[in-house]
Amino acid sequence: MSPPPRVLFNKNFNVTSAQIRALEGSPYEVWASHSDPHHGMLTAAPHTLTEPKGLLGEDYVAWLLDTCAAHGISLLLPGKERERLASHAQAFAAQGTRVIVPASEETQRHLERKDEFLRGWDEGILPIPQWRAFHTLEEFDAARAALQQSGVRLCMKPARGIYASGFRVLTEQPDPRSFLGGELYQLSMHSARELLSVGEWPTMLLMHTLEGAERSVDCVAWQGRLIRAVVRRKGPHGQVIEDRPDLVAAAENIAAKYGLSAVFNFQTKDQRGHAHLLEINARASGGLRYSMAAGINFPRLLLDAATGTLDWDHLPPVQTGLHVAEDKVVRAWTP
Known part of the structure; x- marks a missing residue:
């Protein structure tokens, strides 16, 4: 044996x-x-x-x-x-x-460079929010003028980053209530301009802020073929595993478009009831453990596919309609 x-x-x-x-x-x-x-x-x-x-x-x-x-x-x-x-x-x-x-070095780096990725994106799969790239205060001001619309807030983030590092929703005026309430992801336009005035920045994105529901879609694929996808709608008190055939179809198209062999993730937010793509990450998400509660063992499926032992005709079903929250446990041991 x-x-x-x-x-x-x-x-x-x-x-x-x-x-x-x-x-x-x-x-x-x-x-x-x-x-x-x-x-x-x-x-x-x-x-x-x-x-x-x-x-x-x-x-x-x-x-x-x-x-x-x-x-x-x-x-x-x-x-x-x-x-x-x-x-x-x-x-x-x-x-x-x-x-x-997940893919070749070139494809992985393409997905990491959010500005490059957005320029090459096929909106027939999912629409994306309006956006502009900038490096300087002058370019930021020009992007702001191009994107401003009544009733639409703007946000900015680095073209390369993880876990919302550098992401801020921009407000026209400072908001003391947000500051005192511990809001980490808001910044006044005045403060943003002051921050950007220090010189040239790495590539940054200015985008329309989508105000609807936020979803994270955890996926596993092999050689461009989707194995399983789990859709999580984020909420203030946990997350909900949803039945969303449209986003599973988007996952199939993403896996095929980039020929992915990986546990990967993409993020969406709604605008006027329609999901818009924010980004694709060619790696496991920080919230993958929530999606595994839906009965999908992502690493096992990937390894079985890689070793040729995956039974494609009898894949585990995704359990939807679940409300998932994390119950943190503190462990102690003697080293």
């Missing part, structure tokens, strides 16, 4: 712990590596490795190549240097490690 395939999750965000735990009892031997020996990923995994700190680029790829060979890793699900590793897949394959990346 052959040993189970060894799967390595290299350094990634803490939310990867949920994927690691989802593989308990699976036919895969799960490993995780991180430069922080106390990171949650290492707490979740039965087999762990400590990565050298500060290693980047080709040096990191070389370390990972040697590590996978030394530990007999069959499948690598990369977080750190994911885009770069796509271009080194052949070198890993030559020593028996399959690198599971």
